[in-house]
Amino acid sequence: MTLEFSVLLRLFDERSVAFRAAVASAPSLDVRVPTCPEWTLFDLVQHLGGVHRFWAATVATGLADAPPGRDRAGGRPAVPREREALLAWSAESTKQLLSALREAGPDRGRWTWWGPSESPQTSGAVARHPLQEIAVHTYDAQITLGALQPLPEEAALDGVEEFLSTCCAWTTAWPHKPAAVDFHATEGRSWRLSLSADGARTTRLPTPGARRSRRRRGDE
Structure with a gap:
């Protein structure tokens, strides 16, 4: 967003x-x-x-x-x-x-x-x-x-x-093996750039705190 x-x-x-x-x-x-x-x-x-x-x-x-x-x-x-x-x-x-x-x-x-x-x-x-x-x-x-x-x-x-x-x-095909590059900001936000035959797409990754919270809920 x-x-x-x-x-x-x-x-x-x-x-x-x-x-x-x-x-x-x-x-x-x-x-x-x-x-x-x-x-x-x-x-x-x-x-x-x-x-x-x-x-x-x-x-x-x-x-x-x-x-x-x-x-x-x-x-x-x-x-x-x-x-x-x-x-x-x-x-x-x-x-x-x-x-x-x-x-x-x-x-x-x-x-x-x-x-x-x-x-x-x-x-x-x-x-x-x-x-x-x-x-x-x-x-x-x-x-x-x-x-x-x-x-x-x-x-x-x-x-x-x-x-x-x-x-x-972009929407053109990535001409190599699928790959992903993660970007991490010191302020705590992270993103993943995924490269594949479908092109390149960016997704925002969960913050470390959010990941820990989900793991705790999964252990209950």
Whole structure:
């Protein structure tokens, strides 16, 4: 189960604010981002703003067979280089996506770049994916300044699950012997990625406490 739609939007907004706070405190927009070595902070802001505007247009377009054209997604407008104007442009990009998602709600069908998988092609899934992108790039901006802050646990755990169910899940046959890979988070949550002729599927594993509880009930 993913996070509730309202929680996804709240975390997306909070991470976006944290991202802009990191950019605002940087000594220069031209500083290189260690975790994205070909990008400067300016490039990072430009990338995220463009992504948010693209998804805003995608959500507003509704169910479609292809992503919106550049005219609908805002084209490639000139992004301001001056810091205050750039941050305002970034905030407007966030606002556009949040507004589109709130108007659509979580269940409407939408175009997505991922095909049939465990992640539905809905506005709710669209809300989930940009949250994880802004969470990662907020980390990138903070590490550039040497001022890392903890990632909200609920966002981090959902990020693992979203990656496994969106980026790692597919319906084409696994061409090797069936296999399974288990992932364990220090916070106690675990997942299994199963690879077989049916493709790849992710399941959440019971927590150690839940397994012990079931064993005790079985012994009674």
